[in-house]
Amino acid sequence: MLIILQQILNNWDSILTLLFWVLFFLYFFTDLPQKAQLYRYERGVAAKLAMLEGLVGESLNKVRFYLSRLNVRNYDQYINTTLENYFVIEPVSIEPTDIIKRLDHVITSNEHKFKQDLEKIAPDLSIHTRNNIATSLAIASALYTIYKILRHYYLLGKKYENWVLLMQLYLMMPQLIKELMPYSKAIDGIIRGVPIGDGAGPLVAYKLIGTTPRIDIDEDTVYSIVNIENRSIYVVKAKGPGATVGRPGKAVSKLAETLSYKIARIITIDAALKLEGEKTGTVAEGAGAAIGDPGPEKIEIERTAVRCNAPLDAVIIKMSNDEAIKPVKREILEGVEKAYQVVLDIIKNRTNPGDNVIVVGIGNTVGVY
């Protein structure tokens, strides 16, 4: 044994050379490196998917706990149905006539179906509590859908040994996980009824109207009238304090009709995504309708503004994607105060006494009356 070891030590340079050639052959003339890399990608994606599955489970458990606390029966079946059903098929777009009406019809039908099903299992709960359940379930459902899509591509990549697909997933997964983590945390805030970042618009609306009576104008949407320096301000927002975004576009359209289209200005306030490096709570002012819906609500505001020949102001409060769904931060509250001052400034300096002005606080009104 010692002799062999001595011989090896004497010829260690030739052994190294042999090893080098073996490795050279394996690396350049076989598929071993690709196989090893494929295996590494596959394991990496599987680990991240397991993490995402955990997030989906955590979110669903939070919703289950909330429903059981509210004494809702048969909630498991309802949750499972919600996760798999309620998808919307986009209307035909190669024939654009009436596409907005058709899209609105499809979205509204889906929402009604969802609300009716929820009402069946929880008829005794208030509309606000039901809205909170619907929103928290929608968040869990969104997480589950993303998980399902990622799992589909992972299994497809594994099945066909498609290393390009697995590599793309492997590179994207860390960013996706970071972006999806706040979704699970957001459910806590919704369940408690705490205002979220997206509620910056309704918070500014509240600052304008305080506790003045709310008048119903459309489904889940209200308006209040206040007087600021002899201007009549019609403030539209979703009906709180439940989690809902309402139908601000329809409300603006109806309100304009009742005012015989005599409107001097329409101001929309909404939370907007900040770019990396920008400060949370920064307020910016521009032109147009500040609303991030699929189209039907935004177009109503734009059409009303055109019909009234009223300038359309947009005031935005900047925040990141996760800040928009998590409970409001102090910086966002400071942004709300700044946006309120900007709106007051627009009303006082760009309209005349006796004018009618519509102000719309866009966003989810959870925790805001």
Next chain:
Amino acid sequence: MMPLQEISPDLLTVMLLTLALLSLIILTALLYVRLRSGFMKRMAMNPDKYDEVPYKYISIIKCVSNDHTADREFQEGDFVGKVIGECPKCGNKLVIDAIYAQYIARKR
């Protein structure tokens, strides 16, 4: 190439010591550069390792005539615009004017 056994043990020790010394100097220099660039500060709040989680919810209470403001911890059922009583100074309505969350960094 010289066989390993022909290198004297003294020379081997000197070589190893020189290597160790060089590595130590390089590591110290690297650490100094990183410390100077605020590396430790960034490490302390590395967003990859820490999550911002809400640990406390605060309700800000205000009198509608703006002569009284107070903070208290959020209670179940609180919402912005909720009338919670009368102002101790003027007897006007006391309402919840804002609710916000205080965040802490928690290790992921």
